[in-house]
Amino acid sequence: xxxxxxxxxxxxxxxxxxxxxxxxxxxxxxxxxxxxxxxxxxxxxxxxxxxxxxxxxxxxxxxxxxxxxxxxxxxxxxxxxxxxxxxxxxxxxxxxxxxxxxxxx
Amino acid sequence: xxxxxxxxxxxxxxxxxxxxxxxxxxxxxxxxxxxxxxxxxxxxxxxxxxxxxxxxxxxxxxxxxxxxxxxxxxxxxxxxxxxxxxxxxxxxxxxxxxxxxxxxx
DNA sequence: TATATAAACAACCAATCGGTTGCGCAAATT
DNA sequence: AATTTGCGCAACCGATTGGTTGTTTATATA
Numbered sequence: 001x002x003x004x005x006x007x008x009x010x011x012x013x014x015x016x017x018x019x020x021x022x023x024x025x026x027x028x029x030x031x032x033x034x035x036x037x038x039x040x041x042x043x044x045x046x047x048x049x050x051x052x053x054x055x056x057x058x059x060x061x062x063x064x065x066x067x068x069x070x071x072x073x074x075x076x077x078x079x080x081x082x083x084x085x086x087x088x089x090x091x092x093x094x095x096x097x098x099x100x101x102x103x104x105x
Numbered sequence: 106x107x108x109x110x111x112x113x114x115x116x117x118x119x120x121x122x123x124x125x126x127x128x129x130x131x132x133x134x135x136x137x138x139x140x141x142x143x144x145x146x147x148x149x150x151x152x153x154x155x156x157x158x159x160x161x162x163x164x165x166x167x168x169x170x171x172x173x174x175x176x177x178x179x180x181x182x183x184x185x186x187x188x189x190x191x192x193x194x195x196x197x198x199x200x201x202x203x204x205x206x207x208x209x210x
Numbered sequence: 211t212a213t214a215t216a217a218a219c220a221a222c223c224a225a226t227c228g229g230t231t232g233c234g235c236a237a238a239t240t
Numbered sequence: 241a242a243t244t245t246g247c248g249c250a251a252c253c254g255a256t257t258g259g260t261t262g263t264t265t266a267t268a269t270a
Contacts, residue, residue: 004117006114006115006117006120007115009111009115010111010112010114010115011227011228012109012111013228015111015184018188019187022187022188022191027246027247028246028247028248029245029246029247037228037229037230038229038230038231039246039247040229040230040231040232040247040248040249041228041229041230043247043248043249044227044228044229045228047248061237061238061246062236062237062238062245062246062247063237063246063247064246064247064248070188070191070192070195071192071195073185073188073189073192074192076181076185077185077189079120080178080181080182080185082124082127083123083127083175083178084178084182086127086175087175087176087178087179090175090176116257116258118258132216132217133216133217133218134215134216134217142258142259142260143259143260143261144216144217145217145218145219145259145260145261146258146259146260148217148218148219149257149258149259150258152218166216166267166268167215167216167217167266167267167268168216168217168267169216169217169218
């Protein structure tokens, strides 16, 4: 299936699911109530999220609570790191430019 | 077309393109040499990146240099913000736990 | 001017996606 | 024991994806 976290967060419904279960673990049925799609539809999203280990199951009787593996989110942050360096540098350059303009006054 | 930045970074080739042009602006042909796909294939990716304003064109004669709109990357960072709070809290909790263990010693 | 080159555009393709309905299974509830 | 409920799984569907080849337009170069 070759799924990765970037594909996982590409879908808006999936991002909404992530945001919901970040607060508290939820069952597929409970989640489905927040969206206008079927429980099975949500289950498919949860399957994808599980496949790339963004989500963890906790069985409780016949109910399955899905909870976010928050640590996995750091992978996105890690990838972003290389660009953060750049945009901070650019921001510094803007700072310098502004102070140069100030000096000219 | 309804494209957003999360769809843009979902594809690994596109992420590689982003990383390349983050360093320096490049033409489609130059980019294509880094991958084993056709120039047209790369152009399609560039079109998607352009559509969600992650990339900017700079015409120079008959060549078109594509450069990264680094500021747009902050949108991902912004979305990540809500989760960063959570994982830092969890980390604090771990810290507390570790110091509790230490005290017991 | 004729030719080569850079790149966008269009048409096409198989594979995947997001969604549905219909099932079967296991755990609660009656 | 019979019924309801929560869930995963499978099959199907139209739309989109990532990729290709072919064509057209515009800029360089011989």
